[in-house]
Amino acid sequence: MTQSDPVIEWLLDSDPSIRWQVMRDLIDTPERNWMAERAKVETEGWGARLLACRDEDGQWAGGAFLPAGFDPREWRERGQPWTATTFSLSQLREFGLDPACEQARRAVELIGANARWEEGGQPYWQGEVEECINGRTVADGAYFGIDVSAIVDRLAGERLDDGGWNCERTRGSIRSSFASTINVLEGLLEFEKSTGGTLRSREARRTGEEFLLERHLFRRLGTGKPADERFLHFLHPNRWRYDILRALDYFRASTILTGAAPDHRLGEAIEHLRSRRLQDGRWPLDWSLPGRVWCEVDDGQGEPSRWITLRAMRVLRWWDAQLSIDA
Template sequence: MGIIEWLLEGDVVIQHLTNKYLLDRPFNHHNEGYIARYLDLYDAVHQEWGGSIYSNKWISSTYTLLELKYMEVHPDNASYQDATKKVLNGLWTNHGRISKTRYQDMCMSAMLLSLVCYGKISAVRINEIVDYILAHQMDDGGWNCAWDSVHNSSTVGSVHTTISVLEALADYKHYGYNYRLNEIEQQVTGGQEYLLNRELFKSRQTSEAIHPDMICFHYPCRWKYDCFRALEYFAHVDYPYDDRMQEALDLVKTALKKGYINRGKTYPGRVHFPLESGPKGRFNTYRGLLILRNYDNKAYQEVIETDFRYE
C-alpha cells in the first residue's frame, strides 16, 4: 500500500489535509470526524471547552480551538466564533497588562492572535496584541515569554515563544489584516533568522540539540517547539530552501523510511479523547510528507511511490 493511500484511510480530517496540501485537490470535511467530536463536547451555555478558557490543559478552550484550527474547522462555525471571542475577552484586557508587574504571556498572546485571525474576527484589541508583539522582539530576533519575568527575566529569544509568534504573524497576514504590516514583515525576517541560525534545533553554544524533544515529532504541538513544527511553518509561508534546514530535513527523510512517522511523544495533561492509537501517526506522517514535498520533492516522490506494509 502506498503512503498516500494509507493516509486516505484515516479520519476525514486527515483525508482533507492530505487532499488539500499533498494532492492539490478540493475536499470538504464538512466539520465531520475529529472536528465533529470536538464540537460535540462544546459547552454552549458557558461558550467554552473543558471548564476554562486556558488553564485546564489540554481540554481548555484555547487548546481545543488550536486543534480545531489546525484541522481547519470552518472558521464561521458558531462554536468556534463564540469560544474564540470569549478567549479574547478573557485573555486580553487592559492592553495586555495582567498585574502591576506583568503583561500577558507572549506565547498565549500569539496563540490568541492566531485564533482570532483564523476566525476573521474584527476587534481593536487585535491591534493591541500586534503592538505588544512588535514592542518586545529580542535583539537576537526571537521572542521570549520571560521578557518581563520578575524572578527569571531574559533578554534572549526562546524557540517555543518564537515559533508561536511567527505562526501568529503568518496567520495575521494570510487572513488579510494589515495594521503595521511592513513592520511585521521586517520583524518576521529576524524571527526566521533566529531559528535558522540554530539550524532549527541546535544550541548556539554547543551546536547540539537544545533538548531531545526538539528533534522528535509531536502532535498536537501545544505551545511547545520542535524542528518539524518549524519546517511546517516555513513550508506554509513558502520560505525557500535554506542549507540550514538540511539536518532537520534529513531527520524527516529518515523517519519516513518505514512508511509512516510515529505518533510521537505526548505532553502530560488531560485530553478530550485520543486522536490515534498504536505506534503509527497519520498526523505526523502527513506533516512529514508536507515538509518533504516543499523542500525535497525527489525524496517525496520516492516515498509516495513506494509500497509499504501496514498491519
Template sequence: MDKEQILEWLLKGDVSIQYQVYRDLLGTNRKDLQERIAYEGWGKQFLSKRKPNGNWGDRFYQPKWISTHYTLLDLRNLNLSPTHKLVKESIAQVLKTSKAEDGGIQLGPSTSHHSDVCVNGMFLNYASYFNTPEKELQSIVDSLLNEIMPDGGFNCRTTRSGASHSSLHSTISVLEGLWEFQKAGFTYKKDDISTAIKSAEEFMLIHRLFLSDRTGKIIRKDFLKLAYPSRWKYDILRALDYFQKAERKWDKRMDDAVTMILKKRNKEGTWNVQAAHPGKVHFTMEKAGKPSRWNTLRAIRVLRHFERNKN
C-alpha cells in the same frame, strides 16, 4: 508501502486528514470534506465538548489541554471551516472578557497586567484563521511587536523572569500567528510584521532549527521528538511545516533537521507519534509510539515542498 499505498492509508483517516491530504498532497481543495469536519470524527468530538457558556474546560486557559484556548487551536489545526459560527462566538467572547492591560490575552484573573507571548501568538493564529475582525486583533499584534528581542525572536519568560535570549517555543508560536494574520489579508502594521517575521525566521535558522548557535550542540532533545498535537511546544517538524506553509525556499541551514526527519521514517514509509505532552485531553487522536497520519502527512508535505524549492 509505496507512495500510492501511503496515500490510501492517509485517506482512511479522519476527515480532517483527508481534507489536508487532498489539498496539500493531491492539489485539490475539497471544500466538501472541510465542511464535514464539524459533523464527523475529531472535529465533531471537539465541538461536542463546548459548554453552554461558550467555553471548553473551566475557562480560557485551564486546564491544559481541554481549555478553550487549546481546543480552539486544535480546531484550527483540523482546518475546521473558518466560518464556523460557534467557534467565532467563543473567540469573540475571549476578546470581550480576557484582554490584558498590555493588549494581549490574559491567562486568568490573576494575570490582568501582563499577557503571555506564546499564548498571544497561538491566539492570533486561530483568531485570524477564523476571520476575526482585524480591528479586534490590533492590540494583540501591538503586544507581540513590543516583545521582539534583540536576537530577533521571542520569549514568553520576559514578563516572568527577565529572559535575555529568545526561545524556539515562543518564536514558533508567534511566527505562526503573525503569518496567519497576514494570510488573512490584514494590513495593520504590515511592514512591521513582515520585518518581525523575517527576523524570527532568521533566529530559528541561525540555530539550524535545533542546535546551539554557540556550541553546535542539541539545545533540547525534546526538539527532535515528533509530538502531536504540538500545543505550545517546539519541535523540528513543527518548524519545517511552518516554513513549507509560509512557502519559504530551501535554506541549507534546514539540512540537519530534514536529515533527522528522514531518519525517523519507518520502513513502511510512515512516521510515528513519538511523544504526547502530559495533561488532560478531550480524547486521544493518535497513540504515541504508533504510526501517525498527522506526522506522516506533515513530513511528506514538508519533504515535497523543499524538493520543489531547493533552487
C-alpha cells in the same frame, strides 16, 4: 503520488481533519473536492466531538487557559490539562474547521463575550501577557476572523535582541526560546495570511525566522550542540512545545505565502526528518504531552502517526519540488 500509495490510502482512511489536508497537500485534489471534505470537520469526527464539548457560554471547560476549578495537584500528578478554551480553539484550527461555518462564527463570538484570562481578567481577544500564549491567540483570532492587530503590535515590540521571543522575558530572560518563537511566528504568519500584515509584523516575522535559521532549527548558536534533544523527536499535538517538524511545516507555509525559496539552512533538519521515516513509509509518534484531553487523535507513542506522517510528507514534497526546480 496517487491514492494507490498504501501510505496515502492509510492517511485517507481517517478523520475528515486529516483527509482534507491529504487531498489538498499530497494528492492535488481539485479545490471543490477538498473543500467539501473540509466542511465535514464541523459535523463529523474529532471536530464535531470537540465542538460538542463547548459550554453554553462558548468556552471549553469553563476557562480560558485552565479548566474551571482547576487544582494544581492535577498538573503535578497527571500533567497540564488541555481542555480549556485556548487549546481547544487551536486544535480546531489545526483540524481546519471552516472559519466561515456557523459553529465557528458562534464560538468566537461567545468567547469574545464571555471568556477572560485567568492571569488578569482580560477579555479573551485582548490577549494574555505571555508571548507564547499570545502567539497562539493571534493565530486563532486571525484564522477565525477576529481583529488581533493590537496583540500583534505588542508582540512585535516584545522581541528580544536576538530576534525572537521568550515567555520568561518579564522574569529577566534576555535570550529567545525556540518554543516561544515558533508560537509567535505561527501567529504572525496567520495574521499575514488574513490581513497582509503590517511593516512591523512582517519585520518581526523575518527576525524570528532568522533566529531559528541561524541555529539550523535545533542547535545552540555558541556550541553548535542540540539545544534540546527533544527537538529532534516528533510529538503531537504540539500545544506550546517545539520540535523541528513543527518548524519545518511553518517554513513551508511561509514560503508558500511569500513565494520565497526555501532557505538552505533548513537542510540539516530536512535530512533528519528523512532519516526518521519507517521502512513502510510512515513516521512514528515519538512522544506526547500528558494531561487531560477531550479526545485522543493519535494511536499512541511509538506507533505510526497520521498527523506526523501528513506533516512530514507535505514538508518533503515541498522541499523536493523546490530542489527539482533549482536542478
